[in-house]
Amino acid sequence: MDLKAQIYDIGRRARAASKALAQLSSAQKNAGLLAMADEVTASQQELLSANARDVERARANGLSSAMLDRLTLTPARVASMAEGIRQVAALPDPVSQIISRWTRPNGIVISKVRVPIGVIGIIFESRPNVTSDAAVLCTKTGNATILRGGSEAIESNLAIAAALSRGAARAGLPQDAILLVPTTDREAVKLMAGMDQYIDLIVPRGGHALIEAVVASARMPVIKHYNGICAAYIDKDADLKMAEEIVINGKTQRPGVCNALETVLVHRDIAERFFQTVAPALLAKGVEIRGDERVCAQLGDKARPATEADWNTEFLELILAVGVVDSLEEAVAHIESHGSHHSDCIVTANEAAAERFLNEVDSATVYWNASTRFTDGGEFGFGAEIGISTDKLHARGPMALEELTTYKYQIRGTGQVRG
């Protein structure tokens, strides 16, 4: 079978499975998830052996130690994978929820009902745990999943997908509920992206190049999880102690994630006090400050000058771009032109300024007096997430179970016809 035939066959099987999955009760799906978790646990040795072969090959190919770490499975990571599946089983199922219902003057009753999307394609890079994490969220919401992982993790991914499929089949779920593209041929991504008769949504999970490859050829909706260039604006009416806590938390609590702070903008009226208190606190935490002219003038050799690129960079490490602005408007304009519309924050005691910021900054999540680090499915109370969408339509911000569903209208009448 050539590659195209192989990918289209996977598409057809996933579509067929999606029809059956959509009709399952929550109890049936949860039983399937628990069986998958058991199967992952029971297959630990198999998963570790497959993974060891991937790691060995990756090491021979000179993969960086950070990449090797992401690739490596351990007994603890396998256990955490199984535990993650059990947690998803315990979450409420959004499918079949009635979003709204109303009766028209002619007596027809219109119900807007939450239903699965159908077939979801997940294209990801080297972390093999994504195989399980993403697939079980799709299964929970009655969707079939087509997974396409990175070539470094191919043996691990095959072993994990096989375990999940065994669990699914044992619990009576369709055998094809979770399908992994078993080839590392890059052409497979392009074929998936063109297969809109079988795939309803693609979620690429990875770097810019991967997302771009999908967007360039996708015929179906793509929900992108681009980077987070998140900013905090310290207004002239800010409580500086609060500003310090929010900035330190945003920059240093976990610098390598998308909701970490990369930029701080300080109102000129409060800048001097900021330099006296918050800047030393940042430096004490080992943060490198890259400042604009006014910042450098104040901080001297404690800051280095920010380049134009610094304002558009997701550092993902202990580096912070800091600028002084003359007004709230200037802060909003900066965030709109340099930010990535992910998560941005204003620190102020002035409600009018806060409301203006919350309305004018066009980001998925906008904060008043709270850390941008809360942009997270768990922190929102969603229980689990497939990622943080930087797109505007269908899913914006934390993308959780509800965002893995869509809706249909069910109309019940008593013979009404249109006049």
Next chain:
Amino acid sequence: MDLKAQIYDIGRRARAASKALAQLSSAQKNAGLLAMADEVTASQQELLSANARDVERARANGLSSAMLDRLTLTPARVASMAEGIRQVAALPDPVSQIISRWTRPNGIVISKVRVPIGVIGIIFESRPNVTSDAAVLCTKTGNATILRGGSEAIESNLAIAAALSRGAARAGLPQDAILLVPTTDREAVKLMAGMDQYIDLIVPRGGHALIEAVVASARMPVIKHYNGICAAYIDKDADLKMAEEIVINGKTQRPGVCNALETVLVHRDIAERFFQTVAPALLAKGVEIRGDERVCAQLGDKARPATEADWNTEFLELILAVGVVDSLEEAVAHIESHGSHHSDCIVTANEAAAERFLNEVDSATVYWNASTRFTDGGEFGFGAEIGISTDKLHARGPMALEELTTYKYQIRGTGQVRG
């Protein structure tokens, strides 16, 4: 300025206008809409003159009479355009609605708030009234609009867009709220489709070739309004009088629209009675029946044999494909493989059969004992619609004001940071 520079300049201006539009109150937007309506009325002579030049050119180019009719503006059509704008002004504004709001254990308050999408591209064919109809729905919801109409209507479209812009500017709305691509170069569509930094959503309004051209090159979400191959399934437990009314209404009340019936499937147990009552009623209305073997065996020369293509055809005229099925499952399978997932109906007195159909048929709107002709923004109570989406994400079925918005999360805290 070359074409690319021209299109990108339009994009930049629309993006800037969208920022201002998003901050307007409902009252400001409505005042703008009423000024646009007044300006359309005041510009009637100008609109008719521009349109006359389009019509003359189209006639010289041998456009069909149906196309000429769609292209032609009359004083009544201009009045109806202005009246349509006033009606949209009177509708409730979904922007700023709070979709949901909750407080987390740490005290942060999360609000999911409806906001404009940003910049919406509308690509359409020969009917110049789409210029106004689509643009005002986008303005109502605080979006900037980039319009690209068919070359036949270019002078009419330019005149309408100019009138709308004059009205917008007079009422203090951004001058660039509604922008028309002033060239008929086909390359403009491709440039728009690639311009995802400036256009957040494209809605193509037209035939298959137009939609396909957009989908093939679009980098941003596209909401498609494909055809409607709608079916009614007459269950063995159907009330035949009700079935007759629903089938006659679906097929004959307005055959040229997307929610009209194209297919009827009859359960074998009720087929004979169907042939005695509903078939004659259809024939009396001038409907041509294209039947499967069992239908033709019963109806003789009153039906002609359906070809395979007939089951996949949106006839848009008084032709109906009719088949006999052995079961509800067979009906669902037929609809899933031949239908267009638009609107489908079951006629039955059996609630269990109805619920099964409503759940298993994966269409935007599914009906129990009511005509598929109700799939319409007005009939749903939405007041206006930009079309009927056959897509699954963001907008499914009637696409109205709410579907021209998205959401953002606004989070209000008192200094919370993540632990």
